[in-house]
Amino acid sequence: MTAIKSGSNLERVLTAGHFAFTGECGPPKGANADHLREKFKYLKGNVDCVNMTDNQTAVVRMSSLAGCALMKAEGLEPNFQMVCRDRNRLAMMSDILGAYALGVRNMLCLSGDHQSFGNHPEAKNVHDIDSMQLIALVKKMRDEEKFLNGEEIDVAPKMFIGAACNPFADPFEFRVHRLATKIEAGADFIQTQCIFNMDKFRDFMKQVVDKGLHERCYILAGVTPMKNAGMANFMSKYVPGMDISESLIKRLKGVDKRDQAEEGIKIALEQIEAFKEMQGVAGVHLMAIEWEHKVPEIAERAGVLPRP
Amino acid sequence: MIVADRKSLEEILGMVADREKLLILGCKGCVTVCNVGGLKEAEVLASTLRIAQKKEGRPVEVSHRVLERQCDNEYVAGLADDVGNYDAVVSMACGVGPQFLSEMYPDQVFFPAVNTTFFGGAVQHGVWEERCAGCGACAIHLFGGLCPIARCAKSLLHGPCGGSANGICEVNKETACIWDAIVKKKMETGRLEDLVAVKPFKDWRTARDGGPRRSIREELVKGTL
Amino acid sequence: MRLSYPANIKIIQVPCTGRVDIVHLLSALEDGADGVYVAGCLEGECHYLEGNYKARRKVVYVKKVLTELGIEPERVAMYNLSSAQGARFAEIANDMVLQIKDLGPTPVR
Incomplete structure (x- = not known):
């Protein structure tokens, strides 16, 4: 994990052994670039790179590639998310080239939420290749400097390759094996699903460390601060693959409504502290959903500032 | 059928x-x-x-x-x-x-x-389920005899995705997660290593993507042999 | 027992209600019957094990067809009784006729 692959800021931070701190940003449901620039202000200088989501939850938004370009122009480092739902291999490769040409150096390869969850459930999905193969594709383009068909690429896109991992989906015993395959395919870093069940995550990380996977790949633990008990309740019931305990909902309900946001941030901060100490965890990926303005405060209180 | x-x-x-x-x-x-x-x-x-x-x-x-x-x-x-x-x-x-x-x-x-x-069969009298997507390149033997192309909502070759919970697909509570079944079968038969390698990219030319298809059995066609 | 039942009911005997088919029920309606009902054995008492359950599902199917066509689904019904319940037979016949009279003549003419 030492030879520089992409030269991205995230790669630099991780290879230098710093505890990484990454953020996330959803493009607008419209062409409102100013709205996006507003969000960037809160993230700039507080995180190492920012994920730009790709039609997340299958709801149509400004393209993640355009969002990345706008981000780049504001001096932040983007992490270009790409899902397999909306593009075939031709569109994927051309977007990867385009992203690289625009200065994007990190990618996160995802399957994508099924379109039935989104606002165009009538859509045909693509799934030409899956997320595992998307990782392998980006790696091939970077390391072999070739398209999937074996043709040479003129200027090859050198991406720092990310993948997702949900340690809480079933079957639990298989999750670590699937992670190993993602690393085998070429993932340089992993950003996990939001973690709320710390015991189960510890159990998962122990398996990761036992297999030595943390030495082959940087694992960033996903953190989402809860805005209130209602959000926790909603996520536990309606967001697939979430493992939110009763005790967490209880803790949020236990404080006055006005103080629930602060309690949510406190929980997130406690998690970040735990991750700093947890073997195999190389950083935190903060998903402050529509709460970007809280990122500076969370980064400050988590003691991760200034960023290296 | x-x-x-x-x-x-x-x-x-x-x-x-x-x-x-x-x-x-x-x-x-x-x-x-x-x-x-x-x-x-x-x-x-x-x-x-x-x-x-x-x-x-x-x-x-x-x-x-x-x-x-x-x-x-x-x-x-x-x-x-x-x-x-x-x-x-x-x-x-x-x-x-x-x-x-x-x-x-x-x-x-x-x-x-x-x-x-769809192409499928009766799982009980009056209930039919999809089993095959007619992709033109059968590989069910790689997946414990269960087809993820037809039976995974995302046709994943490396599942299950993060939405699989208790053996149920995130897309529909009535649908079993086929990847959950594939993984469990591989675990039971001690062949989990079958699922670890990255599978080759699927060639969709044999499927509908390659255009309308045609099958010819020359021994049956008058005047060809 | 000298029990009487309405004269405007035409009885068609079958060995078991399991023999009754969707198309039999439809044919009756098509030919202008104002209503059709199936009188099967008590549930759990079928000599052929599940003939009366099969009949029930067919009646439900025809009810759905009628609903789709904008015809009152109450024009078809399923009743269960044993061959020893003569009084019940007459009661059902009267009930059914009253119900159909409420609905009026069939719109299928």
Whole structure:
């Protein structure tokens, strides 16, 4: 994990052994670039790179590639998310080239939420290749400097390759094996699903460390601060693959409504502290959903500032 | 087999609204086996249409019969004497039937009475499930005999995705996560290592993506050998 | 027992209600019957194990067809009684006739 692959800021931070701190940003449901620039202000200088989501939850938004370009122009480092739902291999490769040409150096390869969850459930999905193969594709383009068909690429896109991992989906015993395959395919870093069940995550990380996977790949633990008990309740019931305990909902309900946001941030901060100490965890990926303005405060209180 | 669902009466009645002499044409193939378009179902639909039209005070003549198969010109030809006697023919075969009929009898109108849904089988009497996507390159042996192309909502070759919970697919509570079943089978048989390697990129040319397909068995084709 | 039941009911005997088919029920309606009902054995008492359950599902199917056609589904019904319940037979016949009279003549003419 030492030879520089992409030269991205995230790669630099991780290879230098710093505890990484990454953020996330959803493009607008419209062409409102100013709205996006507003969000960037809160993230700039507080995180190492920012994920730009790709039609997340299958709801149509400004393209993640355009969002990345706008981000780049504001001096932040983007992490270009790409899902397999909306593009075939031709569109994927051309977007990867385009992203690289625009200065994007990190990618996160995802399957994508099924379109039935989104606002165009009538859509045909693509799934030409899956997320595992998307990782392998980006790696091939970077390391072999070739398209999937074996043709040479003129200027090859050198991406720092990310993948997702949900340690809480079933079957639990298989999750670590699937992670190993993602690393085998070429993932340089992993950003996990939001973690709320710390015991189960510890159990998962122990398996990761036992297999030595943390030495082959940087694992960033996903953190989402809860805005209130209602959000926790909603996520536990309606967001697939979430493992939110009763005790967490209880803790949020236990404080006055006005103080629930602060309690949510406190929980997130406690998690970040735990991750700093947890073997195999190389950083935190903060998903402050529509709460970007809280990122500076969370980064400050988590003691991760200034960023290296 | 090919599985189909009957269209709503409203849709069928809409299609034949201005026709007075109809033939409901069943098929003894797959649609008979899945109880949607055989002789019996053709008879029921014919009676139903007559009731509907009588109610509207617009009596129509509706007959019914069945062909051995509607996907075989040899049997489709059997309709030659009769096909001209109707204002329209309603086919209860899968989507193949009305096309073979339309090709052989260009002067007649053929309406589809069913929606062709999938290749599958009956998991219990009255319940059918999809099993095959007809991708043209079968690899079920790599997945414990279970097809993720047809049975995973995202056709993942490396599942299960993050939405799999308690063996159920995130897309539909009625649907089992096929990847959960594949993984468990591999675990039980001690062959988990089969799932660890990254699988080759699928070549979709053999599927519908490569354009309409054709199968030729030369030993059966007159004049080729 | 000298029990009387309405004269406007035409009884069609079958060995078991399992023999009753969807198309039989439809044919009756098509030919202008104002209503059709199936009188099967008590549930769980079928000599052929499940003939009466099969009949029930067919009646439900025909009810759905009628609903789709905008015809009152109450024009078809399923009743269960044993051959020893003569009084019940007459009662059902009367009930059914009353119900159909409420609905009026069939719109299928």
